[in-house]
Amino acid sequence: MNIILLGPPGAGKGTQASKLVADRGMVQLSTGDMLRAAVKAGTPIGLKAKAVMDAGELVSDEIVSGLIGEKLDSMAPSEGAIFDGYPRTEAQARSLDEILASRGRSLDHVIELEVDEDALVERITGRYTCANCGEGYHDSFKQPKVAGICDRCGSTEFKRRPDDNEETVRTRMAEYRAKTAPILPVYEARGLVQRVDGMADMDLVSAAIAKILDS
Numbered sequence: 541m542n543i544i545l546l547g548p549p550g551a552g553k554g555t556q557a558s559k560l561v562a563d564r565g566m567v568q569l570s571t572g573d574m575l576r577a578a579v580k581a582g583t584p585i586g587l588k589a590k591a592v593m594d595a596g597e598l599v600s601d602e603i604v605s606g607l608i609g610e611k612l613d614s615m616a617p618s619e620g621a622i623f624d625g626y627p628r629t630e631a632q633a634r635s636l637d638e639i640l641a642s643r644g645r646s647l648d649h650v651i652e653l654e655v656d657e658d659a660l661v662e663r664i665t666g667r668y669t670c671a672n673c674g675e676g677y678h679d680s681f682k683q684p685k686v687a688g689i690c691d692r693c694g695s696t697e698f699k700r701r702p703d704d705n706e707e708t709v710r711t712r713m714a715e716y717r718a719k720t721a722p723i724l725p726v727y728e729a730r731g732l733v734q735r736v737d738g739m740a741d742m743d744l745v746s747a748a749i750a751k752i753l754d755s
């Protein structure tokens with residue numbers, strides 16, 4: 541099964557993707573995570589992407605589609621893919637069709653997480669992750685069970701993204717509205733889109749997604 545999680549920054553795509561990884565053994569393909577790893581490693585892609593990401597703008601279609609193709613090539617054909625943060629433009633959506641077809645895969649669902657834009661700034665500015673295992677947390681909505689200790693791996697180191705500040709979030713939302721939202725009608729015409737209330741509690745969002753995947 542190959543699915544796209546679609547929604548603006550902070551909608552809960554990463555949160556739901558990691559649940560699907562844990563529950564179903566699917567593989568999360570997050571272009572944001574791949575780009576952050578490239579920036580950290582100082583690769584040529586990372587050097588090109590850093591300033592664009594810090595500004596909240598979009599990295600080139602060629603770069604992100606290349607990363608997705610490479611990642612899919614490292615997966616077993618039986619492993620399902622969760623596309624998180626990709627595609628983000630009409631050109632990327634077209635590339636994804638080609639990338640999947642050339643590997644004998646096809647899209648099963650495009651799940652749109654519908655969220656109230658006013659809530660997104662709070663979600664994003666309160667977001668942090670475990671520096672060791674990447675588990676996601678939130679200052680108000682998902683704190684570790686024991687303060688300062690990661691539930692999943694026990695690490696006491698956490699980090700925040702440099703682009704998770706209010707000013708950059710506004711640019712990222714504008715990019716979503718202008719360039720990403722227009723790809724929804726394309727998938728809708730193909731009967732692939734299902735909507736989920738992303739403002740509900742995380743477990744309810746997960747249950748709604750599970751229902752779609754099991755339908």
Ligand code: ADP
Nearest residue numbers: 549550551552553554555663667677678681742
């Ligand atoms: P995205 O990957 O779409 O940018 P995340 O999954 O990282 O979004 O979620 C952004 C922040 O909001 C995280 O700190 C996460 O813990 C929190 N969050 C995710 N889903 C919900 C939800 N349904 N209700 C409240 N907070 C949520």
Ligand code: AMP
Nearest residue numbers: 571572593596597598599604625626628
């Ligand atoms: P994300 O982790 O999905 O919030 O992405 C963080 C940043 O990485 C974005 O603001 C963009 O600068 C860049 N990025 C991630 N995915 C893409 C993509 N599919 N296309 C273009 N830029 C991307």
